[in-house]
Amino acid sequence: MSNLNISTISKTFGSQQVLNNISLDIADRSFVALLGPSGCGKSTLLRLIAGLEHPNGGQIHLDGQDITRLPPERRDIALMFQSYALMPHMTVFENVRFPLRMKDSAPKSEQAEHVRNALAQVQLDSFADRYPRQLSGGQQQRVALARAIVAEPKVLLLDEPLSNLDARLREDMQVELKRLHRKLDLTTVFVTHDQTEALALADQVVLMNKGIIEQIDTPERMYARPRTVFAAKFIGAANVIEIELRDIAGERCGVLNDGTVLDPSPDVELPAGRYKFMLRQEAIIFNPKGKNTVRLEGTIETQNFLGSVTRSIIRIGNQKISAVTPAKNTPVDGSQVTFGWNLPDFLPLQD
Amino acid sequence: MKQASSRLGEPAALITPGLIFLVLAFFFPALNMLSLSVIGPAADGGGFTLEHYAKFFTDDYYAGVALRTFRLSIIITVTCVLIGFPLALIMSRSPGWVRSVLIMLVILPLMTSVVIRTFGWLVILGPGGLISWVLETAGLVGNQISLMHTESGIVIAMVQVLLPFQVLTVLGSLNRVGPELEEASRVMGAGFFQTIRLVSLPLSIPGIVSGSLLVFALSISSFITPSLVGGVRLPVMAGSIYQQVTGSFDWGFAAALSVLLLGATLVLVIPYLFVSRSGRR
Numbered sequence: 001m002s003n004l005n006i007s008t009i010s011k012t013f014g015s016q017q018v019l020n021n022i023s024l025d026i027a028d029r030s031f032v033a034l035l036g037p038s039g040c041g042k043s044t045l046l047r048l049i050a051g052l053e054h055p056n057g058g059q060i061h062l063d064g065q066d067i068t069r070l071p072p073e074r075r076d077i078a079l080m081f082q083s084y085a086l087m088p089h090m091t092v093f094e095n096v097r098f099p100l101r102m103k104d105s106a107p108k109s110e111q112a113e114h115v116r117n118a119l120a121q122v123q124l125d126s127f128a129d130r131y132p133r134q135l136s137g138g139q140q141q142r143v144a145l146a147r148a149i150v151a152e153p154k155v156l157l158l159d160e161p162l163s164n165l166d167a168r169l170r171e172d173m174q175v176e177l178k179r180l181h182r183k184l185d186l187t188t189v190f191v192t193h194d195q196t197e198a199l200a201l202a203d204q205v206v207l208m209n210k211g212i213i214e215q216i217d218t219p220e221r222m223y224a225r226p227r228t229v230f231a232a233k234f235i236g237a238a239n240v241i242e243i244e245l246r247d248i249a250g251e252r253c254g255v256l257n258d259g260t261v262l263d264p265s266p267d268v269e270l271p272a273g274r275y276k277f278m279l280r281q282e283a284i285i286f287n288p289k290g291k292n293t294v295r296l297e298g299t300i301e302t303q304n305f306l307g308s309v310t311r312s313i314i315r316i317g318n319q320k321i322s323a324v325t326p327a328k329n330t331p332v333d334g335s336q337v338t339f340g341w342n343l344p345d346f347l348p349l350q351d
Numbered sequence: 352m353k354q355a356s357s358r359l360g361e362p363a364a365l366i367t368p369g370l371i372f373l374v375l376a377f378f379f380p381a382l383n384m385l386s387l388s389v390i391g392p393a394a395d396g397g398g399f400t401l402e403h404y405a406k407f408f409t410d411d412y413y414a415g416v417a418l419r420t421f422r423l424s425i426i427i428t429v430t431c432v433l434i435g436f437p438l439a440l441i442m443s444r445s446p447g448w449v450r451s452v453l454i455m456l457v458i459l460p461l462m463t464s465v466v467i468r469t470f471g472w473l474v475i476l477g478p479g480g481l482i483s484w485v486l487e488t489a490g491l492v493g494n495q496i497s498l499m500h501t502e503s504g505i506v507i508a509m510v511q512v513l514l515p516f517q518v519l520t521v522l523g524s525l526n527r528v529g530p531e532l533e534e535a536s537r538v539m540g541a542g543f544f545q546t547i548r549l550v551s552l553p554l555s556i557p558g559i560v561s562g563s564l565l566v567f568a569l570s571i572s573s574f575i576t577p578s579l580v581g582g583v584r585l586p587v588m589a590g591s592i593y594q595q596v597t598g599s600f601d602w603g604f605a606a607a608l609s610v611l612l613l614g615a616t617l618v619l620v621i622p623y624l625f626v627s628r629s630g631r632r
Binding site: 078 | 538541
């Protein structure tokens, strides 16, 4: 059981409010991503959980115990630093044993056994006697990971765990982290600015912006139903289209900026006014058919061939809409096209 | 071939000015001093002699001077290490402006003339001075005391001026290490002092070694401060050498003292460097 409850946490650095009244419950054994652009406060939140910073207001509870004022060494929380923070004057073995040496009164032989197990988890058993500088970046990270899990902490924190790796290693590590999480059943919180990383790893994504939480959801829901303009733009690439809802001949209609009336009109119950709607690039269909499908006329302005798919920028009036469609069925650049989308794919957003 | 020669030529060209300077300003005078120390007085024909060295080893007075010089230098160095490390640690982990103020305070003594600074110490250390007054008011001593003409006085005055060398070199190593390893140590369960013992201290050993070498070399050759604070009753090597040159006009003996001082320093410093390097791995 490792429930982490964060309630009404605020943090300021000087005159700058970094976290503004954040509340968040992290369930036992969940894998949570703190996602957001740089400066959104996600790293500060992680450091608050670890005890490396203290909040100006609010509480943090771990399994019902108030740990807000506890120093880091008494929290039973492990943190893997972005830079790994391996001790350069200690071997891999000594590095991984460090938490056991501090927290565990078990005899040395037993500790050595734990260290070997942890190193085996990350496939580094044969590297115990090396120094960190004799390892590659990927190996150093696996040492840092072994060191974080060796003492079986209640919560594992990872700060930008994949940012220092090249593309191929990053994919390996994603698989590795997911596997370890499933195997160790460890409550895990990681910080990332990369939405694909958050979607790929987490079972719960906490989207942060400017010191507040924008949305908490599963990756699937976060992608399918972002609530705000920020969420729609940050998670996946989305068209944000501004329309006006007004009554024409007694019927509520959606009107684009250039006066084009959407048919059928958006399936929403909102008062008249201007709204922003989200439309995923891949939700666009060329030559659409069917009853619940919006149909519009436009011109393909530019096109990028991306292998399996093609990205087209469609101009309609003064509005540009980006579409990603299967390469095979995409009309050629410069042509007049009929395009559209299924009605449920057009979602209203809050500002 | 051309490329290979230019690869050697470029560093050689860069090192030449420094090398010329070193030869003219260091090796040449050092050799000159070495030859002076083994040449007899001109009146006796100026031939080879070891009489200057013999004088040093047969006269207890000079052995006492040498011993005092080394003892004081070691005490000064150890004091600088003990004060310098915690100070550098605080500086390295303070916010920017606090660090700037602390660095200014530490460097300030270097910006005053050595003579003025030492006269300042005479006022503070002397009878009825600040230290005497504080101890007396606190009831720790019965009547006026003076730290003038004591070894403690020399140590206090020397530590003040040599501390910046120690602090700044240790600060350099601590800054290279950065605060992250200390944070990692804390998260892994080590307390504040454990973190210092297991992480900060071992990682700043290169800085402590080079800083303390600097302090030792500077204090063993220091001259004005020990002469003014210690006076004639507590001569040190550098002071005695000066005395031989300006008072007794015995250049040969002064040269022999200098060679012995240099030799003894090297004998202490070289193993120290060697040990600390192997310790660092």
